Amino acid sequence: MLMSKTVTPHRRGGSMKRTRRWQSGAHYLLLGVVSLFFFLPVYYLIVGSFRPTDEVLSGISGFVPTNLSFDNYTGVFDHLSSDATGYFGQFAAVSILVTTVVVAGSLVVNSMAAYSFARMQWRGKKVLFLLVIVLTIIPFEAVALPLYYMFSGQRDTIYIQAIPFIANAFSIFLFYTFFLDVPGEIEEAARLDGAGPFRTFFQIVVPITKPAFATVAILTFLAQWGSYLWPVLMVSDPTVRPLPLAISIFQNQQPPEWGQVLAFGTMFIVPVLAVFLVFQRWFVASISSSAVKG
Secondary structure: OOOOOOOOHHHHHHHHHHHHHHHHHHHHHHHHHHHHHHHHHHHHHHHHHOOOHHHHOOHHHHHOOOOOOOHHHHHHHHHOEEOOOEEHHHHHHHHHHHHHHHHHHHHHHHHHHHHHHHHOOOOOHHHHHHHHHHHOOOOHHHHHHHHHHHOHHHOOOOHHHOHHHOOOHHHHHHHHHHHHOOOHHHHHHHHHOOOOHHHHHHHHHHHHOHHHHHHHHHHHHHHHHOOOHHHHHHOOOHHHOOHHHHHHHHHOOOOOOHHHHHHHHHHHHHHHHHHHHHHHHHHHHHHHHHHHHO
16 A cells, blocks of 8 residues: 655745745845956955056956055046146036036926826827837937037037936936826825926925936936046037046056056046935835836
């Protein structure tokens, strides 16, 4: 007589828990390896910025934090200390001003445009929204030369570095997808209380969609802070030179001081890390909500 072995629910549950733990451990291990892969260049950059130039490009030993000092940082400020070369503080001020204008303008202009597409009815909306979708796949390099000839008379100005980037088709589409998920009953209740479109948007919709604003702010900041092609075309005056163009010119100095180049690069990425740390909570929330919707 054959006896069959029965698996109790308790044993089955314990086996499933162990399997899930192994899977979670494997996922975290993979994520750790990938994170380490992306972190190592940043670590090399930061450590190299404190090491002497002759020890920077030394292969694997460049990861070892030895002979550290602030000489490379002081060297950057010493090299950029005249009207001919420009000043590091001046470059940073230009980048901060231009990026702030673009980010703030992008949040206002693109969010309001997306809200009109998502919630309002007006003639030609579908055609214009289709045009926005088409513009999302057109790279900036394709229109850079026409824009250069259109604004050639505005070269070497600060505002021309910001104006072409405030309106952004991808940001409009991103806002649009978030606004579609806002329950219409909330806006209807606001209208019954006497709120107009602007009040409804700024007091009801904006607080609900903070993750969307954080996401657009981070993506816009990253794109604008590292913008290089447009400044190359439009800027030759050191007084209005942004950091990406300045570090490119600084790197080409002869003989190259690689320790100082890495120090320049470290100071260049610090604002990026600061902005991400400020907005990371809402950025992660937007990614999580997108995953749930998907």
